[in-house]
Amino acid sequence: MNKNTRIYLPLLIAISVIAGIYLGNHLANQSTPIGLRNFTPPKPDKLSTIVDLISNAYVDSVATDEIIEEAIPVLLKNLDPHSTYIPASDMQEVNEEMQGNFGGIGVQFSIHNDTVQVVDVISGGPSSKLGIQPGDRIVQVNDSLIAGNSVKNETVLSLLRGEKGTIVNVGIKRKGIRDLIQYEITRGDIPITSVDVSYMINDSTGLVKVSRFAEKTYAEFMLAVDKIHQAGAKQIIVDLRGNPGGYLMAVVKMVNEFLDNGDLIVYTEGFSQARKTYTATGKAHWADKRVFVLMDEYSASASEIFAGALQDNDKAVIVGRRSFGKGLVQEQIPFTDGSALRLTVARYYTPSGRSIQKPYEDGTTEYYHDIVNRAAHGEFQEADSIQFADSLKYETKSGRIVYGGGGIMPDYFVPLDTTGFSDYYSQITQKSLVYQFAFDYSDKNRENLKKLTTADDFIRYLRDSKILNQFISYAESKGVKRNAAGLKTSGKIIETQIMAYISRNIIGDEGFYPIIKLIDKTLLKAIELSEENRSLTQLLTVTK
DSSP: OOHHHHHHHHHHHHHHHHHHHHHHHHHTTOOOOOOOTTOOOOOOOHHHHHHHHHHHHOSSOOOHHHHHHHHHHHHHTTTOTTOEEEOHHHHHHHHHHHHTEEEEOOEEEEEETTEEEEEEEOTTSHHHHHTOOTTOEEEEETTEEOBSTTOOHHHHHHHHOOOTTOEEEEEEEOTTOSSOEEEEEEOEEEEOOSEEEEEESSSSEEEEEEOOBOTTHHHHHHHHHHHHHHTTOSEEEEEOTTOOOBOHHHHHHHHHTTSOTTOEEEEEEETTEEEEEEEOOSOOSSTTSEEEEEEOTTOOTHHHHHHHHHHHTTOOEEEESOOOOOOEEEEEEEOTTSOEEEEEEEEEEOTTSOOOOOOOTTOHHHHHHHHHHHHHHTTTTOGGGOOOOGGGEEEOTTOOEEEOSSSOOOSEEOOOOOTTOOHHHHHHHHTTHHHHHHHHHHHHTHHHHTTOOSHHHHHHHHHHTTHHHHHHHHHHHTTOOOOHHHHHHHHHHHHHHHHHHHHHHHHTHHHHHHHHGGGOHHHHHHHHHHTSSOOHHHHHGGGO
8 A cells, every 4th residue: 555545545535435335325226117017006014014003002191103213214224235225205306306397497506615605507497598697696585584604505495496487586695785685576486407518529539427317318319419429529438436337227328339230238137026138129329439438436326337337248348446336126106195115126237148237235334335445445545456257257248257246346446545635735625615615716816717618718817817826825814834845745636626617617618627527547547548549349358
């Protein structure tokens, strides 16, 4: 283990814990309808009898409904980490995420200096049509004042979101205008997009970043790929890092766009579920393009189906680190009170026959702690630290060796980059100074920055403005002293992040991702491979 890894292992583990909690919550909110046709109401049993006895014979009056609500999750913990109960109060949020829209006013906001500030306004949305602008401060919603130390993200969301067609009154504070501007906004359908960005890396390579697999993901993906196709893309980088998965059919349709007629995509099978096979239809639009797929330890479920299908059919180069390892399929069963059970009913298998589900016999806590164990074991730094039993060995269509039992292993491993870490970087990160500075700078210089239209424009302008030096002074004002050694180590990362966040604040993700690419080692490796004068077959022989 190298020096940087030893020093920053605690930070890596902390990041892994936080991201693992997020991923666990997200994975619990996924299901794929594959049909429980033989499901019938249960017959009386001990559980039903106990509930009846408590209701009718217990010494005190008790709310049996509340007891049942608390008992169901405990019962499901004895199954697997992904069988879960969704209370009626949570169903709207869960459904909104998977359906791809919600009722709202169409703004992205950030709580900064105890003030709700509009970061972006969704084009064509209710707020955009009324003239609300990035940089506006939301001070009042209906009769509620939302400013000061007590304002929380959840509170603001609950006030701004609501059923489509309903009205919300919003008071806006805008620079240069003394009084509040009052808006009466009719809530509309606000999209939750699955494709974060699509753009050309160079003249022949385009990138599409997919953050989830929901109902509208396939349509978004097709538009994104068509956009870079029209721009001349001969090869595609599909970024699935951090993508926790989602609907099975969304990923099946996406994979179909790259495979030949009859190629196996995935199959599912369970104790009470007959095998169901999904194969390519021969109607692929992009089968002629070289594909590179980016994965990491937080790519799960449908992301792994996508990568596994292309890897087993020798149709893509997988770049990054071993994926999460979720190979279970959930079916959602609704209850009359609006709640639902998401029950694991099958496993899915990649074309070579491998299940990539990692073990979960030691319980849910240990299951999600696996990411932390990987970091401590050195897996994020060295591919050789990952060992698979011969019993988990499978072959791709061309005979390359791949493994099941715990995620998708990449064809080209890229370690987690810690070379730019320093004590100085750690201090500014703990205080979120890069994000705060970028927000303040964007707010103060919005009129000049609005003249810039591309990521390259922002890079030139901000470097000419010596943005790193401005940040160093800002950090000193926040209690982090200038550190020459730390800046020598971390300066490039800090400057790049600042430029990327400022660009995002003005022109969105189309500005952010092309800049952050400069320090993205996994993406840079994929670009390097894409520029080599070797065929896809030749690139894949490294793992045969």
